Amino acid sequence: MRHQCVRAIVVALFGFFLTLGATPDGLAADSDQYDLVIYGGTSAAVTAAVQASQMGKSVVIVSPDRHIGGLTSGGLGWTDSGNKSKVGGLAAEFYHRVWRHYEQPQAWRWQTPEEYGKVGLVVPKGDRGRPTRWTFEPHVAEQILDDWLEEEGVWVVRDAWLDREGGVERRGRRVIAIKTLDGQRFAGRVFIDATYEGDLIAASGVSYAVGRESSQQYDEQWNGVQTGAFHHRHNFSVLNRPIDPYLVPGDPASGLLPRISSEPPGINGAADQRIQAYCFRMCLTNCPENRIPFPRPTGYDPAQYELLARVYDAGWRETFDKFDPMPNCKTDTNNHGPFSTDNIGYNYDYPDASYERRREIVAEHEQYQQGLMYFLANDQRVPQEVRDQVSQWGLAKDEFVDNHHWPHQLYVREARRMVGEHVMTENELLKRRPTPQPVGMGSYAIDSHNVQRYVTPEGHVQNEGDIGVSTKSAYQISYGSLVPKREECENLLAPVCVSSSHIAFGSIRMEPVFMILGQSAATAAALAIDNGVSVQEVRYTQLRERLLEDGQVLE
Template sequence: MRLICFVITLIVTALHAQDVVVIGGTPGGIATAVTAARLGHRVTLVEYHQRIGGMSASGLGASDIENRAMIQGFFREFVDRVKAHYVAAYGAESEAVKLCKDGYWYEPRVAEKVFESFVVEQPLITVLKHHQLVSAEVKDGRVVAVTILNRATKVEQKLNAKVFVDGTYEGDLIAAAGAEFRLGREARDDFGEPHAWHIYNIPGGERIGGTGAGDKRMQAFTFRIPLSSNPENQVPLTAPPAGYDRTRYLGYFDDLKGGRFGKNLTTIAFTVRKLPNEKVELNMKPLPLGFVFAEENVGYIEAGWTERERITAKIRDLSLGLLWFLQHDSEVPENAHETALKHQPCRDEFPEYDHFPFQLYVREGRRLVGEFTLSERNITEQPGLPSERMHEDAIAVGEFPIDSFPMQKRQPGDTVVLEGYLGMLKKITRPYQIPYRIMIPKKIDGLIVPVPASTTHVAFSSIRLEPTWMALGQAAGVAAHLAIEQNVELRKVPVKEMQAVLMKQGAVLRAE
C-alpha cells in the first residue's frame, strides 16, 4: 500500500511540476511537445480524444503540401518515418511504398503509429488522452495553470507550468486564458484583402461577386473518410444513419445534369485519393452546388463539448448518409452505385469509433489576435496589393494556396460556385515567411499559439495545413525552451537564437 501511495504521489508531483503544458494532441501540438522534450523539458500533452494525431491520424490521408522543399524539420521526420514504415513492412519495391509517395501519403493507423513513436521516445512527455480543458488560471496577465477533466472518471486536475501551448483546432486555450481572438471573416477593408469576407470566386480564378462585408460565418467542417476495397478489411454499411433524409442530397443531381464535374455522381460528390493497402480517402468535394455540409457547423466553436459532440454526430451522419445515398438510392445511376459500393469503412481503422474517423475536420476556429496579424498581402503576389512576404522574425515558411471551403449552402441565383469558397488560389499564393509574432498574444504572457495563430481568415486558409502547423509547433517548442532557459517571457525570446536552433534542427526559414 505504501508503494502504491508513493507511486501516485510521484505521478501527481510530476504532473504538477511541468515545464510545458500543451493542450491539443494535433500534429502541431505534438511537434511542440516533442521539440520541447528533446531540449530537456518536462511536457504534458493533453488530448480530448482517445487518440493523438488530429486529422493526420483521422482520415486525412496525405500531407497537404505543394512545395516540399519549403517545410522540413519535424515534418520531414514524420514523412521519413511514414516511408520507413512501409518499406519495413512491405519491401522497398512494394505497391504500398509506391502509393505512400515518399511518405507523404498514408493510412490513418500508420500516421498515428508514427506520432506515437515520436512521443514514446521522449520520457519527459506525459500524454493525457481523453482529457478536456476546463479552465485557465491567469495571474497578473500570465497563464500560470490550467484545469483539465478526465472524461472517463470525471475527475478534475490542475496543471501548473512555465509555458502553455494552444495546439487545438478550436482555439480553446486562448479563449480560456482571456486572450483576444477573432472568429469569422474580416471585412474586405479591414486589412485591404481582395478575397476577404462575403465573396463569390471562380475556383482557382477571379472574384465574380460578393458584398465584401464581414460576418461570423465559418467554412464548412467535414470528415475525411478512409475506405477499403478489400472485402476482408471491410465493415459494410448495412443501414442508413439515424434520421437519414435522401432529399438532402438531391441537389447533387443538378450538378450531374449540368455536367459540371463529370458523369459519375460519386466522384462529383467526393474527391477520391488512392492510399496504400487497397484503401482510398474520401474528401467531400466543395465544388458542387449540391454540397451539403456548409452551415452545419453553426455554433460549434463557442459551444461546450456536449453541444460540440451533437454537431459532430450530425455531420458524421450527414457524411454516412451521403455514402449510403450513393450506394443504394434508386435514382442514383448505376456507375455511381458501383463505385460507391466497391469501397466500405475499414475494419482496421478506428474500431472503438465504429470504424469512422474520430476527429471532425475543424478547418478553422478562433484565431488569436497576436503581436502581428498575417493577412493576404503577406502570402500573395497580385496586382494592386503590396506583397509583404518576408519578416526578420521568420520561424517557418508557408506555401499552400489559399483554400477555403464554402460558407453558405446554395443561395437563390447560385449557378457557378457557392458563397465563400476560395478554391486553391495557386495563381496568387507564393511561399512566404511566417513571423514568430503571430504565435504571441498581445497581452497574455506564458502562452504560445502555434495552431489557432494570429491571421485573417484569408491567410488562415493557407496556413491551416498540418505540415505548416508542424513547422509552427516545432518553432513553439524551441521558443518555450529558450523562454524557460533564459527566464524571459515568450515575447522576449531572442529571435536570432531561436532561428539558429531551428535551422540546426533542419527547419526552413527562407521562402523561395
C-alpha cells in the same frame, strides 16, 4: 504501457527538480509543475512536446481526445504539403518515419508496394535529405506519433477536457495552471494551445477572431464574402444547366430543398461570422476482405440529398475525383463537387459552442456524411453506373476500430484565430510585403472551402466562399503570429489557431505547417524559460539560430 508510465514519472520528477525554486513570478513549485503544458492532441502538440523534451524541458500533453494526431491520424493521409522542400525539422522527420514504416514488408497487408506505386514518395538525390512518404493510413500515422512520444518519455493525459469557464489560473499576465473538467490540475511555466478550436487562448482571455474579416480590414482581395468567385469545381456553375432550389421546381412558395440557406449571401467583400465547411476525411477501401458496406445511419432521410439527385440529372459525373489513393487499397476521400462531403452551413456556431453543442454538431456531420454515402450506393435517383462503383467501396475494417470504423476527428478547417502580436494576411503570403521574424514556411495555395449555399437573384442555387489562389512560391510565417499581445498574456503560444486573417489561414492551416509551428513554438517556450523572459521578449536571433540548428526551413 507500464514502461511508458515509469518513464513519464521520471520525466515529470526531473522537471520538478529542475524548476524548484526557479519558477516565474514567485510561483511555488509543486508535484504537477511542468516547464511546458500543451493543451490539445493535434500533430502540432506532438512536435511541440518532442522539441521541448529534446531541449531538456519537462512537458505534458493534456489532450481532450483519446487519439493523438488530430487530422494527421484522423483520415487526412493525402498530405496538403505544397513545396515539400520547405518542410523541415520534426515535420520532415515524421514523413521520414512514414517512409520507414512502408519500407517494411509487413506494412503491406492488402496490397503490394509495386501495386501502390510511388504515390507520395520523395527520394532526394545525393545527400540532399532523407526519403519521405506523404501518403499513409490513419492507424499508421497514429502509431508513429504514439511511438515518438514514448521514445521521448512524454506523458500524455487523454480524454482530459479543459474547464473553459474557470479552469485557467492566472497571476497577472501569466497563466500559472489549467484545470480539466475531471478535476486534474496542471501547473506550468509556459503553455501552448495546440487545439484546432483555440479553447485555451479563449479561456485565457486572449483576443481572437471568428469568421471572415472584410476585405478592407487588412487590405486583402480574397477575404470577406466572395460571390462570383469560382476557383474550383465545387460550385453549381460547373454544371451544364442551372439547378432549381425549390421543393417544387419553379415554385418558391413550396419552400427550399434541404441544405440551402434562405439568407442572402451578403455584400461582396463584407465581413461575416460564417465558417468554411467541415467534413470527415473518410478512409475507404475497395478490398473485399477489409471492406464494410456503407451502413444506413440512424435517422437517415433521403430527402436531404434531393439537391444531389438534381446535380446528377444535370449530367455531373465526378463522384470519384477525390478518392485519393492510400497504401493497402485505401483512400483519403475528400469533398469534391457542388454537393459533396462538405456540410455547408452547419458549423457556424462550432468555434464558441459548448462541449455539448459541439458534440451535437459533430453528430449531425456524421449523420449527414454517412447518409450521403448510403444514398450514393443505394438510392434509385443516383445513376446506376455511379451506384455500382460506389458499392465497390466501404469503410475499412482495420481503421478507427473503436469508433465503428468512422474517423474520430472532424475536419475543423477553421475555428477561432488568435489576434496576436502580428496578424498574417494574404499580403505576406503573396509577398506584397515582408514577413517579420519568420519561424517556418508554408507554400500550399490559399484555400477556403465553401462557406454558404444560397439562392441567386435569378432563382438558382449556388455555393459561395470556395477560394483557391496560388502563392506562387513558399512564404514565411511570423513568430508574432504565434504569440498573444503582451498585455494579454506573457507565457502562452498558439501554433495552430495562429494570428491570421481568414483567407491567409486558408493556406497556413495545413498539417505539415502545424507540425512546423509546433516545433517553433516549443523552441521559443524553452528559450523563454532559459532566459527568464516572456514569450514576446525571446530574442529572435537566438530563436532563429536554434531553429536552423534543428532543421527548420526559414527562407
